Amino acid sequence: MISYDTIKKIMFNFEPETAHTIAEYGLKTLPYCRMLNNYMVEQNFVNHEILTQKIFNTTFHNPIGLGAGFDKNATMIKAMPAMGFGYTEIGTMTPKPQAGNSKPRLFRFPEQEAIQNAMGFNNHGSYEVIQNLKKVYPFSIPIGASIGKNKLTSEADTLKDYETLVRGFKDISDYMVVNISSPNTPNLRDLQNEEFIKAVFGMAKSITDTPILLKIAPDMENETAITLCKTAIENGADGIVATNTTQDYSLLPNPKDFGGISGAVMSDKSYDLFQAIGRELYDKTTLISVGGISDATDAYRRIKAGATLIQILSGFIFKGPHMCANINNELIELLKADGYTNISQAIGADFQ
Numbered sequence: 001m002i003s004y005d006t007i008k009k010i011m012f013n014f015e016p017e018t019a020h021t022i023a024e025y026g027l028k029t030l031p032y033c034r035m036l037n038n039y040m041v042e043q044n045f046v047n048h049e050i051l052t053q054k055i056f057n058t059t060f061h062n063p064i065g066l067g068a069g070f071d072k073n074a075t076m077i078k079a080m081p082a083m084g085f086g087y088t089e090i091g092t093m094t095p096k097p098q099a100g101n102s103k104p105r106l107f108r109f110p111e112q113e114a115i116q117n118a119m120g121f122n123n124h125g126s127y128e129v130i131q132n133l134k135k136v137y138p139f140s141i142p143i144g145a146s147i148g149k150n151k152l153t154s155e156a157d158t159l160k161d162y163e164t165l166v167r168g169f170k171d172i173s174d175y176m177v178v179n180i181s182s183p184n185t186p187n188l189r190d191l192q193n194e195e196f197i198k199a200v201f202g203m204a205k206s207i208t209d210t211p212i213l214l215k216i217a218p219d220m221e222n223e224t225a226i227t228l229c230k231t232a233i234e235n236g237a238d239g240i241v242a243t244n245t246t247q248d249y250s251l252l253p254n255p256k257d258f259g260g261i262s263g264a265v266m267s268d269k270s271y272d273l274f275q276a277i278g279r280e281l282y283d284k285t286t287l288i289s290v291g292g293i294s295d296a297t298d299a300y301r302r303i304k305a306g307a308t309l310i311q312i313l314s315g316f317i318f319k320g321p322h323m324c325a326n327i328n329n330e331l332i333e334l335l336k337a338d339g340y341t342n343i344s345q346a347i348g349a350d351f352q
Contacts, residue, residue: 004320016106031078044084046328056211062086067311068146074132084324091146095164097125118259120184145173170208181217181244183260205236218243222276239286263314267292278306282348296330304349
């Protein structure tokens with residue numbers, strides 16, 4: 001079969017958004033090519049008892065998930081097991097369709113294995129995404145739904161946006177994520193305050209028992225992040241996703257002066273904040289670590305710092321569909337070497 005390095009060389013000749021559109025078409029088509037799809041599932045999907053966990057009343061056969069931002073409209077879900085993912089997170093969706101920010105808004109840094117994006121929650125809107133989800137849910141792997149406000153929604157109506165989304169996705173996802181941490185929607189990060197967090201989780205938990213998590217940004221002091229996470233949990237949040245993209249432009253040579261950076265260059269920054277949160281909360285809630293993870297060593301340090309689950313996104317673009325299998329297979333060996341019989345025993349091991 002053609003190697004991913006060859007595919008990547010071809011794809012990287014296109015503008016990033018064009019390449020993503022091509023990839024989306026391929027992944028939408030893959031499940032209908034049954035022999036190829038089944039072969040890729042066999043090669044890439046790791047299903048091992050040492051990695052299997054019951055979370056949110058749902059079975060996660062392995063802890064590596066696709067982070068939000070890749071499958072914005074729930075069109076590629078059926079291909080995710082062939083890519084090796086143990087779960088997938090769609091979105092971020094907004095109530096109304098929106099085009100996102102002006103182009104160009106997506107930039108590759110291949111040498112640094114990093115991406116800078118200023119997409120701005122471009123998506124087809126909750127109604128269309130819900131119709132797409134209904135065609136596949138429930139699925140063989142868990143599905144999370146990342147939700148956010150429309151760009152033009154007023155501050156006074158922001159909570160209504162999230163209420164619309166909670167009501168829309170509560171019965172067709174295994175968990176939801178309140179995204180108030182993207183740097184690409186004006187004033188969205190201003191919602192990272194105790195008052196709004198209390199309001200949004202109070203609203204959500206009055207509507208549904210579907211697990212709902214908070215996603216935070218990496219660009220804040222540890223104590224501030226911990227306080228916000230504790231506030232969310234005290235008001236009904238079922239977990240924390242840490243972290244979103246960073247606006248620390250010192251991480252890249254010649255970056256744009258807008259948007260958020262993801263990829264290998266933010267690994268330590270994301271880990272440092274996650275470790276601080278994990279120290280406080282690893283035994284109190286479900287923590288999902290995301291940000292620059294590209295190998296098993298990094299994934300394992302997140303787990304020992306309190307992560308129940310891991311998400312990747314930019315690394316998948318640079319390393320391809322064997323990435324999940326490589327991480328999962330190496331995680332199995334790392335867990336065995338430390339004497340664990342299940343990944344749950346390693347969660348927060350650094351603090352025990």
